[in-house]
Amino acid sequence: MNFYRIVVLACILVLPFGALAQTTSRKWNGKKCAVVLTYDDALNVHLDKVIPVLDAFKFKGTFYLVGSSPVVSKRLNEWRAAAKKGHELGNHTLNHPCDGTFTGRDFVSPEADLSKFSVARAINEIKVTNTLLEAIDGKKERTFAYPCGDRKIGDVYYYDLLKEDFVAARGVESGLLQKEQVDLANINCFGQSESTTLQMITQIEAAEKAGSFAVLLFHGVGGEHALNVSVEEHQKVLAYLKKREKDIWVATMVEVANYIKKSK
Numbered sequence: 445m446n447f448y449r450i451v452v453l454a455c456i457l458v459l460p461f462g463a464l465a466q467t468t469s470r471k472w473n474g475k476k477c478a479v480v481l482t483y484d485d486a487l488n489v490h491l492d493k494v495i496p497v498l499d500a501f502k503f504k505g506t507f508y509l510v511g512s513s514p515v516v517s518k519r520l521n522e523w524r525a526a527a528k529k530g531h532e533l534g535n536h537t538l539n540h541p542c543d544g545t546f547t548g549r550d551f552v553s554p555e556a557d558l559s560k561f562s563v564a565r566a567i568n569e570i571k572v573t574n575t576l577l578e579a580i581d582g583k584k585e586r587t588f589a590y591p592c593g594d595r596k597i598g599d600v601y602y603y604d605l606l607k608e609d610f611v612a613a614r615g616v617e618s619g620l621l622q623k624e625q626v627d628l629a630n631i632n633c634f635g636q637s638e639s640t641t642l643q644m645i646t647q648i649e650a651a652e653k654a655g656s657f658a659v660l661l662f663h664g665v666g667g668e669h670a671l672n673v674s675v676e677e678h679q680k681v682l683a684y685l686k687k688r689e690k691d692i693w694v695a696t697m698v699e700v701a702n703y704i705k706k707s708k
Contacts, residue, residue, distance in 0.1 A: 482589070
């Protein structure tokens with residue numbers, strides 16, 4: 445046994461088994477981890493600046509559409525074209541209601557105050573939005589995203605009454621979980637606002653090291669929203685993911701949620 449082989453064997457023997465498993469595991473569709481790129485609120489920049497660059501890199505994103513948004517009604521054919529290319533059109537409710545009773549919610553109008561909704565109204569509006577989305581993309585399977593991350597009306601977790609209508613729901617809480625621990629009614633994510641490429645890559649690499657997955661939540665990309673990431677930083681992250689394609693599975697939220705569900 446030569447010196448090189450002895451050194452390699454010694455390194456393996458002293459390396460904790462868990463750490464070794466983390467570095468060799470490919471339990472995400474044959475890759476080390478998964479990344480989901482999600483974009484909220486149906487913004488013009490998603491059609492103008494995001495989808496073209498995703499297409500250029502041959503990645504698919506998940507776009508959570510607000511059913512009543514004029515960006516949906518006025519650009520419906522463009523959303524339909526995006527869906528045909530494989531992008532997911534997710535449900536972000538009809539009117540984006542948020543709980544106006546929380547601190548810092550001055551932006552919530554009375555008509556979009558979730559705390560004033562009945563559970564029945566919220567459920568009906570979400571189902572109507574599903575009907576609209578199916579009319580656009582022809583698909584039955586999709587995921588949901590909570591506006592403002594608000595999951596309750598009073599004491600009721602309203603998504604519990606919608607589980608048959610969706611594959612999963614994305615929340616806004618950050619964190620990394622193994623597939624077995626993921627709550628498909630409240631999938632974690634990393635919200636992006638003025639994020640740098642380095643910050644986003646750090647989140648992705650943390651998921652890879654943990655053998656987990658990272659969901660990136662974007663709103664504005666190059667403007668149109670207070671929560672914004674520059675076009676340049678966004679594109680650099682995509683370039684990084686393209687370079688790491690052998691190890692990182694970039695997929696839509698519905699694809700990854702279905703994969704987790706089957707794994708369980």
